[in-house]
Amino acid sequence: MLQRRHLSRDIQFAKKRQRIIRNTINPKRWRKGRSIMKRLIFHVDVNSAYLSWEAARRVAEGHEDIRLIPSAIGGDKEKRTGVILAKSIPAKKFGIRTGEPVAMALRKCPNLFLAKPDFRLYEKSSQAFMNVCRKYAPVVEKYSIDECFLDMSGTGQIYPDPVLIAERIKGEIRDTLNFTVNIGIGPNKLLAKMASDFEKPDKIHTLFSGEVEAKLWPLPVRELFTVGQATAERLKKACICTIEDLAKTELQRVQSLVGVKLGRQIHDYANGIDHSPVLSQAEDAKGYSNSTTLEEDVKTTEEAYRILLALADSVASRMRADGAKAFCISVTIRGNDFKNKSRQKKLSGPTDITSEIYDVSKKLFSELWDRRTPLRLLGISLSHLTRDGYVQQSLFPDEEKEREKKLDKAIDSIRSKFGSETIVRGSVFQSGTDVGRKYKAQMESIKDKNNMR
Numbered sequence: 316m317l318q319r320r321h322l323s324r325d326i327q328f329a330k331k332r333q334r335i336i337r338n339t340i341n342p343k344r345w346r347k348g349r350s351i352m353k354r355l356i357f358h359v360d361v362n363s364a365y366l367s368w369e370a371a372r373r374v375a376e377g378h379e380d381i382r383l384i385p386s387a388i389g390g391d392k393e394k395r396t397g398v399i400l401a402k403s404i405p406a407k408k409f410g411i412r413t414g415e416p417v418a419m420a421l422r423k424c425p426n427l428f429l430a431k432p433d434f435r436l437y438e439k440s441s442q443a444f445m446n447v448c449r450k451y452a453p454v455v456e457k458y459s460i461d462e463c464f465l466d467m468s469g470t471g472q473i474y475p476d477p478v479l480i481a482e483r484i485k486g487e488i489r490d491t492l493n494f495t496v497n498i499g500i501g502p503n504k505l506l507a508k509m510a511s512d513f514e515k516p517d518k519i520h521t522l523f524s525g526e527v528e529a530k531l532w533p534l535p536v537r538e539l540f541t542v543g544q545a546t547a548e549r550l551k552k553a554c555i556c557t558i559e560d561l562a563k564t565e566l567q568r569v570q571s572l573v574g575v576k577l578g579r580q581i582h583d584y585a586n587g588i589d590h591s592p593v594l595s596q597a598e599d600a601k602g603y604s605n606s607t608t609l610e611e612d613v614k615t616t617e618e619a620y621r622i623l624l625a626l627a628d629s630v631a632s633r634m635r636a637d638g639a640k641a642f643c644i645s646v647t648i649r650g651n652d653f654k655n656k657s658r659q660k661k662l663s664g665p666t667d668i669t670s671e672i673y674d675v676s677k678k679l680f681s682e683l684w685d686r687r688t689p690l691r692l693l694g695i696s697l698s699h700l701t702r703d704g705y706v707q708q709s710l711f712p713d714e715e716k717e718r719e720k721k722l723d724k725a726i727d728s729i730r731s732k733f734g735s736e737t738i739v740r741g742s743v744f745q746s747g748t749d750v751g752r753k754y755k756a757q758m759e760s761i762k763d764k765n766n767m768r
């Protein structure tokens with residue numbers, strides 16, 4: 316049995332390993348002892364993406380441009396259900412807001428033109444504008460469906476004027492794809508992102524280090540990236556109202572107000588500091604998968620769950636070792652008829668927590684399996700990865716989640732020291748059989764290099 320003493324030592328060991336992983340991808344560390352070229356980052360953000368994309372499609376088909384009339388994307392007009400996902404500028408004048416129920420929007424503007432969301436179109440349009448960006452930038456990181464970061468560092472020889480090249484990118488997107496973007500230019504991702512959020516639409520803004528005082532500091536603190544409503548209120552109560560107030564407040568005081576980690580982050584951000592690298596698409600598109608061909612057919616849900624837990628456990632720990640998190644989880648099953656079936660779920664936020672991955676996998680599995688066909692193979696894969704520090708963190712992290720994270724860390728560190736078979740998760744172990752170990756030994760680990768997006 317494990318002793319508490321060992322656990323705490325192992326948590327420290329895991330922390331150290333994580334630090335090493337982080338440092339290898341943190342350009343700040345590369346800077347030591349050598350001169351690094353100045354970074355130049357663009358943030359490209361599509362203006363009212365869903366509505367623009369729907370409008371561009373309609374215009375291409377010879378219909379009117381819905382950007383010019385009160386229009387919105389979302390819900391169902393007949394049933395008056397759902398919420399507004401995006402709106403046109405004329406719709407905004409009626410007071411229609413993103414996220415409000417369709418029924419309410421229709422009361423404000425009975426003639427509102429409503430189009431249903433079409434995520435296939437969005438994926439296609441998203442890829443199209445990022446492909447334009449790739450023509451100009453050596454490294455492009457997809458940040459969300461309608462936003463990407465371009466690492467333009469070192470392109471000064473080819474493009475001496477960053478604003479001019481941003482104009483060209485913006486122009487090419489507008490002329491060939493018929494929608495507009497904002498581009499923010501800065502020395503890091505944070506400042507580029509803040510800049511692209513200045514005046515919209517169809518604009519280019521710079522936010523270089525020398526401009527932080529004039530352009531960033533006067534903004535209310537709520538405008539700073541990662542500062543949510545609750546954080547802003549706490550800061551305001553302490554008389555920290557603008558980004559300048561935050562930048563000039565002592566770090567320890569900020570940390571005492573909002574917590575150590577978030578405090579450090581927003582204090583850095585307010586001072587225009589951010590060292591996170593732009594990660595290329597190819598790297599992030601890799602996924603992690605684990606599947607196991609079963610010696611004997613699985614016939615009960617309980618058995619299947621135990622195998623899923625072992626799979627989730629091993630695939631998640633590999634991903635954590637690489638410092639990645641996944642936005643998408645999929646489960647594959649193969650019946651004794653040798654037909655493969657899979658199902659995937661996209662998460663609202665990325666995860667690397669074994670128990671979360673296991674929970675989603677169980678759900679996907681129960682949707683996939685008819686409870687009759689004996690199963691020959693089970694698999695879990697994790698894709699749409701991120702190694703980005705930009706992931707929104709809640710101010711009051713869920714206690715349960717924190718516990719799970721600590722458990723994962725401890726298990727990872729013990730395994731990295733003593734081997735992967737030293738610990739078997741509780742519920743696998745309690746199965747009475749050695750199913751966890753047995754299947755783990757059979758697992759085929761494939762680091763999937765295919766582009767999963």
Ligand SMILES: [Mg+2]
Pocket residue numbers: 360361362363364461
């Ligand atoms: Mg946008």
